[in-house]
Amino acid sequence: MARKKATVEQLRTLNKVREFKRRRNMHKAAGAGPGNKVAKGENVCAICDDGGNLTCCEGCCQRSFHLDNEHNCIKTLGLTIQEAKNIIEKEDFICKNCQYKQHQCFICGSLGSSDDTDTSSQQVFQCEHDDCARFYHPKCVAQMLYPDSQELFELHVAAGESFTCPMHECIVCKEVDNKKDKSMQFAVCRRCPTVYHRKCLPRDIIFKPKKGRRGPMRRAWKNMLPDRILIFCMKHEIVRELQTPARNHIVFPESNVLKTFQALYAQREAPDHSSSKQTHSSPPPAARDQNQCYCSSPLCSFAPSSVFMRPHPGSSGWLDD
Ligand SMILES: [Zn+2]
Ligand SMILES: [Zn+2]
Numbered sequence: 001m002a003r004k005k006a007t008v009e010q011l012r013t014l015n016k017v018r019e020f021k022r023r024r025n026m027h028k029a030a031g032a033g034p035g036n037k038v039a040k041g042e043n044v045c046a047i048c049d050d051g052g053n054l055t056c057c058e059g060c061c062q063r064s065f066h067l068d069n070e071h072n073c074i075k076t077l078g079l080t081i082q083e084a085k086n087i088i089e090k091e092d093f094i095c096k097n098c099q100y101k102q103h104q105c106f107i108c109g110s111l112g113s114s115d116d117t118d119t120s121s122q123q124v125f126q127c128e129h130d131d132c133a134r135f136y137h138p139k140c141v142a143q144m145l146y147p148d149s150q151e152l153f154e155l156h157v158a159a160g161e162s163f164t165c166p167m168h169e170c171i172v173c174k175e176v177d178n179k180k181d182k183s184m185q186f187a188v189c190r191r192c193p194t195v196y197h198r199k200c201l202p203r204d205i206i207f208k209p210k211k212g213r214r215g216p217m218r219r220a221w222k223n224m225l226p227d228r229i230l231i232f233c234m235k236h237e238i239v240r241e242l243q244t245p246a247r248n249h250i251v252f253p254e255s256n257v258l259k260t261f262q263a264l265y266a267q268r269e270a271p272d273h274s275s276s277k278q279t280h281s282s283p284p285p286a287a288r289d290q291n292q293c294y295c296s297s298p299l300c301s302f303a304p305s306s307v308f309m310r311p312h313p314g315s316s317g318w319l320d321d
């Protein structure tokens with residue numbers, strides 16, 4: 001994790017390109033016709049991480065989705081086969097996150113308002129980097145980028161000032177990428193802002209599964225993303241049948257059960273958050289028993305584990321249960 005110190009001057013001198021980016025995104029969306037739908041946006045589906053016949057969201061998220069009938073992804077999107085067919089044939093596709101301006105923080109997974117026309121209630125903010133459209137809570141990204149001057153950076157992001165998320169430098173050597181030098185290509189996690197150079201990849205992130213039914217699973221793919229390696233980092237358990245981590249990571253607004261499910265999942269996956277001394281005081285035993293979040297953040301709304309009687313239909317269930 002980055003251990004950098006941001007000074008007030010540094011924060012002040014960061015360019016205010018956020019407004020520019022917002023305008024550029026609006027411009028991009030306006031200029032997009034049905035002919036170049038596949039050319040822009042991500043090369044893999046946001047839900048199943050597979051390539052193929054993808055439809056890009058025309059909103060600001062830059063994500064792509066399978067709207068064809070060969071994948072199960074339209075179910076997660078809440079579309080019928082006919083609705084999906086209509087979108088492919090004649091409509092522009094806007095995902096529910098972009099439609100309702102509610103996007104997930106890429107660190108904790110919780111939904112928050114991304115409405116930058118109402119800054120008093122905006123909760124998640126978009127990275128300013130050209131190739132990046134991820135959203136973050138100010139607190140989450142500040143904790144990860146500047147643990148030593150967290151509060152200052154948090155205020156900076158919350159004020160709508162531009163920032164670059166942790167996905168643009170190697171988590172090991174802190175250097176940027178070089179697309180021309182293979183060893184300096186980025187390997188990018190699909191589930192969290194963890195990025196390695198190819199040469200800095202941990203040994204556990206393997207390109208070929210080890211032999212045997214119980215052997216370590218494949219975690220890296222070379223030909224899914226242009227000039228980049230697609231990985232699932234060690235923080236995420238691979239579900240054997242899916243060959244990916246559990247597919248409960250995408251949360252759309254209007255689905256409160258999924259939202260709390262995701263929040264609980266994020267809490268389990270990120271022990272750093274739940275044990276952080278700065279943000280959490282010691283929990284009362286009752287709260288701990290109920291598996292509730294005991295911090296005072298209004299962004300945290302973890303429900304008791306008894307709510308989750310069974311996994312939701314899109315997932316393969318808990319691995320550790
Ligand atoms: Zn898909
Ligand atoms: Zn979208």
Ligand SMILES: [Zn+2]
Nearest residue numbers: 105108137140
């Ligand atoms: Zn967050």
Ligand SMILES: [Zn+2]
Nearest residue numbers: 127129132165
């Ligand atoms: Zn970014």
Ligand SMILES: [Zn+2]
Nearest residue numbers: 170173197200
């Ligand atoms: Zn590196």
Ligand SMILES: [Zn+2]
Nearest residue numbers: 189192194233
């Ligand atoms: Zn990861």
Ligand SMILES: [Zn+2]
Nearest residue numbers: 293295297300
């Ligand atoms: Zn919390």
